[in-house]
Amino acid sequence: MERDKLIHVPLLKKKWNIFAYILFALPIPVLIVLFFIDVKLSSDGVADLVYSFWAMGASIMILTEENKEDERLKHFRLQAFQTGFYWLIWGLAVLIVVHLVGNVGGLPISGPKISAPLVMFLLSFYVLAALKYQVWKSNKVDEQSSK
Template sequence: MKKNSILNVPLLPPGWKKLAMVFFPLPVLLVIGLAVVYPDTNPDDAAQIIYGFWAIGFGILNLTREKVEDEMIREFRQQAFQTGFFWLIWGLGALMLINYIRYQTIASEMFTAYLVLFLLNGYIYAAFQYQKYLASKEDN
């Protein structure tokens, strides 16, 4: 069956996973370096740098092809995006509630695009890996 090309999501070759792994330790080293060079660096800025890099790392992992990208993996991928979004909504709701209990306000400077993208991509990755784990355990 032919697929609508506008809906097609091209995936990166598996080798990109190695590049994605660089994005996890890199911001930590960057923040430490910044703290040494600029001791007055705002800790919130440091957190945003880390969230941003980790969001990119998870984003690359989520858009990288598996060695065999068959229909089961495609179904897992679709389910992971749906589940990741579901967890994001509930997670942000929980953060808002905690924020309200602690500071009596719903809105907070902590809710940045970097944080949301990091959480979304992280949840999607976790949901995808969890499905692969369930499929691989109890091998026949």
């Protein structure tokens, strides 16, 4: 199974992090250019554009190798994806409840429009946060045990 190219996705080299950071900042100049060439975007279109860039940046960071890549980090990645999907389910449930309360209850509240870029943004950031937290916590435990 390790040699199956369809299933085995190699990790990206560390220099891909630079591209990921560029993707986080890129929506601002893109929106400025779109403004100057007179492209009209709705607020949902602007949000989807920003969510898309941020989701791509976070996904690249998730797939970029760490300094010391080993079985433990492979396990952390798996756990981070499981945790990310768990948080995504709860996050979407909250958004759905907010939309229902705003529409049915007549209250003046509403959340962001639920779209594919929003879902990818939430998932990629939940996974990235879970992965970075596990790596940070593991390094902290390693430092304490070495003292």
